Amino acid sequence: MDAALKANILAQGMDPETVASQIENFKNGFPFLKITAPATPGHGIRVLSEAELAQFKQTYPSKAAQLDVVKFVPASGAASRMFKDLFSFLDGDGDLSKSAFTQKFIANAKKFAFYSDLDAALKAQGSSIEACLEAGDAKKIVAALLAEDGLGYGSLPKGLLRFHAYETENRTPAQEHLVEGLQYALGKGNTVRIHFTVSPEHEEKFKAEIAAVLPALKAASGVDFEVTYSQQKKSTDTIAVTMDNSPFEEEDGSLLFRPAGHGALLDNLNDIDADLIFIKNIDNVVPDRIKGTTKDYKMAIAGLLLEVQEKVFAALRKLDAGIDKDSVAFATAVYNEDLGGTIPATVSSSSLEEVASFLRSKLNRPIRVCGMVKNTGEPGGGPFWIQESDGSLSLQILETAQIDLSDPESKKHLQASTHFNPVDLVCGTRDYQGNSFDLMKYRDMQTGFITEKSKSGRDLKALELPGLWNGAMSGWNTLFVEVPLITFNPVKTVNDLLRDEHQ
Template identity: 55%
Template sequence: MFSEKDLLQIQSKNIAIETVEQQIEDFRTGFPFMSLEKAATVNDGVIRLSDEEVKQYADSYAQNSAGLNLLKFVPASGAATRMFKSLFTFLTENKADKSVDQFFEKLPLFAFYKDLLELIPEDADKQTIAEYFLTEKGLNYGYLPKGLLKFHTYPEGCRTPLEEHIIEAANYGASEGVANLHFTVSPEYNAGFQGLTKSILPYYQRALNTKFNVSFSEQKGSTDTIAVNMDNSPFREKDDTLLFRPAGHGALIENLNDIDADIVFIKNIDNVVPDRLKGTTYDYKKALAGILLNYQSKIFAFEAALEAGATPELLAELAEFYEKEICVLPPVGFDTYSDEQKVAYFKTKLNRPIRVCGVVKNTGEPGGGPFWCKNSDGTASLQIVESAQIDVDSAEQKAIFNNSTHFNPVDLICGLKNSKGEKFNLLQFRDPKTGFVTVKSRDGKDVKAQELPGLWNGAMSDWNTVFVEVPLITFNPVKTVNDLLRDEHQ
């Protein structure tokens, strides 16, 4: 199947030939669907906090995070092109829909308006304004990443999402006056992120009395997946080379695995709000981190107790803890396990990374949500599941998915070290069978592309997982440019 030239190309990307062969086999056989048991709901997989509990857990985080290495991890790869889909259609085809009309009608309300005004010719028509807005003739916003676009207006100036995340980090992710941030970026935007960071950090360090350590990484070429034709044969470029494609946000588990931190906050680049609305986000981020440290403490104590010697009482306590609090149901026949088998089972379950995931009430947003799922090892546990992972031809599975009460806003707090302070190898806790196949276009031809298990679903499939309901106000993504006109971004 592969020539000597192909093998050299594969080797140059640091991809094992066995990996490529497995990817082609996955194209042929497809990925199994997730097996949904039921939706995770309040008091059945999702924790709802009272105001008093939010304060208690936030206070606990403040008391117990001293000396811990904290880090804010922000996936920020990719251009913002999809934000401007309607405007691009208007620019290239002169077709305007309601969103385009709204954009021009409300133009002075956008944070980037003054920058645009300085560039466009006098008496410019809408077509010219769109050109200066989207292309390198002006702001070039159609080809920049979201993190570098001006989102919010303040008396002292306008801020990008990059800046909003820096401010957030100082307010819930700092320890002893130091805040660490890590952004995953695309190679073509790395210089832009580094340049903006260098120019703004001195100001924010003074204003927030915080020292910031900001680092960047790019999605590794070794995580790219091979593309195939519709008959599952390798797709070849015009020069006869193989086509490899970035494998979605699931590839970022490699970047996260390179991080050396005790506690990591994960949040998407576009989910930021102005200062006047940040308070709730701060409160719940601290509360979720407090919950994580609480569960981590319990897990470490159970590990120590098991090492000291398993008793029937300890095994019963562990069984209740995992079923009632971590929401992991053991395999069928677990009651017949010997004590040695139960100890081995619990040691495996305890010695894993832990994540506390904020989930919001489902308001119809497209995307994944929290569910109880059957796993390949016979257990059932909490998972984030995307619509692409379920069998829509199954009325039962479709009904479970459609009746979910909560949505995944990508709001995670992660514990990446074991009880001895050693980093987990996160790659050992993925479920490789939770990737999925999509159809893309290349040179006018349909090609199949493969995405790796998603960062917050399949790539974290075998983590200890806790779901906590967070207020809807903490979820304010910017999917289209006109989302910046919503009250939450003004």
């Protein structure tokens, strides 16, 4: 790296060594992972019995009351993609017959939780939804929804849109996460702790929304809330390059750095000090009437994590007390039976001390339990068995881009996959001695993504860090549990809010 480029990188507050590594990634690409099989029910995915569900529902709340529990909600995503079709309609000639999506939106306007707010915005402009409908002016309704002089939904984050209508209030996803937190994230000190990752321009709006709804929620529940926020760190941005892998320069000569996808949030997660951390996307919420199943399975996956974690901790303490046949046999059983691990033949034939060292390195890691839903054609990562460089097998969530589709064996495993990842995780990030793991040590930097974008009419390549639940957690101990499809209700377009699950 020449001195001028290094000086430019330093001037923008970035680390030259990190940037040099990123440029090498652009040049070399990322290797595909070695899949040995899809994770399926009975082979990597646990299907809980009714008895197990009942057991965890009974035992989890009392355990959680003794723990620091945090609900971690990535909430910085803009809602603009929800309104892609409406923006297209707005940019067009206003002919409703050309947009089936907009027709559906207008025809069902009264079913949206933001209907009264939208009507009020139009009245402030001297009109109303009814008046616009009578005049056949759908464009004015859509403009009032999206534009800054109306509700401004086109530039707000999803977390601040009105999703669900109730008799006495209309809730945003941010509020729904607070309500949901009461059901399974009540920890030490009779407190629900929720952490939102937000974009800088929207943090004050999030704080205002939470401040507006929290007093009533506290009064009704008798529970304390601790709501915190963080922003994606500028230091996690990655350099953009031209199509020939040279740093992309802006017109003023500065280098272009871009946010590096949800994998950048590993830094934020690493700052959370807790025994148990739930992770769930901001838009995956439902009204109260169908929250019950989500509550049951959240308690189940957390209860399972605590149960397995206790065995892992016991195994590590036994190894600390002394390496002998009994302690190694116990640790082996936990690794094989509870974590689904396999000891490579090269290790199992070694000395007792070497086997113990291998087991200690495998057991003393962050642990996560991931809910998996049956594959219904939704986009998203899937659960697979991966062969590690040391010969052991591990459970991983893979995106399609990490799979070599030109390899018949890998393609066969992808086609045989039965489940996908709805981002339904619970994490244990403290070790058996109560210390927080440094999560940055357990990611695989060879699992990033390269995408093609454009800026100012020029093509560029962008780099995403290993995904938060993909490569960023590749070194964790992982368990997969089948959860019902009803627990996965994302809102990708505004018309998704018309589905029964959101009404």
